[in-house]
Amino acid sequence: MPDGVPEVAADRLRRLKANDTPAILVVVYGNRAFEDALLELSDLSPQAGFRPVAGGAFIGEHSYSTSENPTAHGRPDAGDLWKAAEFGAEIGEKMTGINSPFDIEPLNVPGNHPYRDGWDPGEPMSPLTEEDNCIKCGKCAVVCPVAAITMIDEVTTEEEPCIMCCACVKNCPTGARVMRARMQELSEWLNKNYSERREPETFL
Numbered sequence: 360m361p362d363g364v365p366e367v368a369a370d371r372l373r374r375l376k377a378n379d380t381p382a383i384l385v386v387v388y389g390n391r392a393f394e395d396a397l398l399e400l401s402d403l404s405p406q407a408g409f410r411p412v413a414g415g416a417f418i419g420e421h422s423y424s425t426s427e428n429p430t431a432h433g434r435p436d437a438g439d440l441w442k443a444a445e446f447g448a449e450i451g452e453k454m455t456g457i458n459s460p461f462d463i464e465p466l467n468v469p470g471n472h473p474y475r476d477g478w479d480p481g482e483p484m485s486p487l488t489e490e491d492n493c494i495k496c497g498k499c500a501v502v503c504p505v506a507a508i509t510m511i512d513e514v515t516t517e518e519e520p521c522i523m524c525c526a527c528v529k530n531c532p533t534g535a536r537v538m539r540a541r542m543q544e545l546s547e548w549l550n551k552n553y554s555e556r557r558e559p560e561t562f563l
């Protein structure tokens with residue numbers, strides 16, 4: 360599994376059908392690295408009929424960020440949004456010089472071919488529910504982007520589809536949805552090694 364575009368997102372992109380439509384490629388990462396994600400998008404999008412005109416890598420709070428280990432907490436912030444607006448203006452300028460999608464030059468974005476192998480957790484990492492604190496409100500199931508959680512009489516989690524985004528943990532109103540010990544270790548590791556602020560990068 361490459362450590363780039365989550366398969367669920369790549370799959371959605373593959374299902375789109377564009378007609379030489381200009382596209383802006385954007386990845387958001389948690390202040391560690393975006394690795395081959397932008398290159399993957401630039402390979403996938405023409406297959407779906409898009410013509411990439413620009414790419415950007417922006418920073419968002421890390422999925423494993425917690426109050427004790429707040430990696431990229433508060434991102435994107437005002438500075439990031441300013442850069443995003445600037446990026447938009449630069450794309451606008453670039454587009455004024457382009458009369459037809461066929462005039463769009465191939466876009467160069469960083470990354471490796473073949474994609475570097477991603478990290479494999481090796482053991483289940485999906486968050487757990489502490490039954491005693493769970494009020495069975497079902498919010499975790501609603502916010503899960505891959506429908507890995509069901510709430511009927513109790514909360515059950517399918518480990519396989521879980522992409523470890525931790526939306527369930529962050530949205531649980533009673534703190535009953537928790538990270539496993541392994542993920543807590545990673546949360547600490549990220550905060551220790553990747554707390555130095557990274558800035559958005561754009562490619563036009």
Ligand SMILES: Cc1cc2nc3c(=O)[nH]c(=O)nc-3n(C[C@H](O)[C@H](O)[C@H](O)COP(=O)(O)O)c2cc1C
Nearest residue numbers: 362365387388389390391392419420421422522524
């Ligand atoms: C499946 C998955 C893989 C991730 N891989 C990385 C990564 O390789 N490097 C990184 O810095 N952050 C990584 N993250 C953290 C996210 O990029 C970041 O927390 C997230 O994009 C925040 O925006 P969102 O809430 O729109 O997803 C990953 C998150 C998920 C869900």
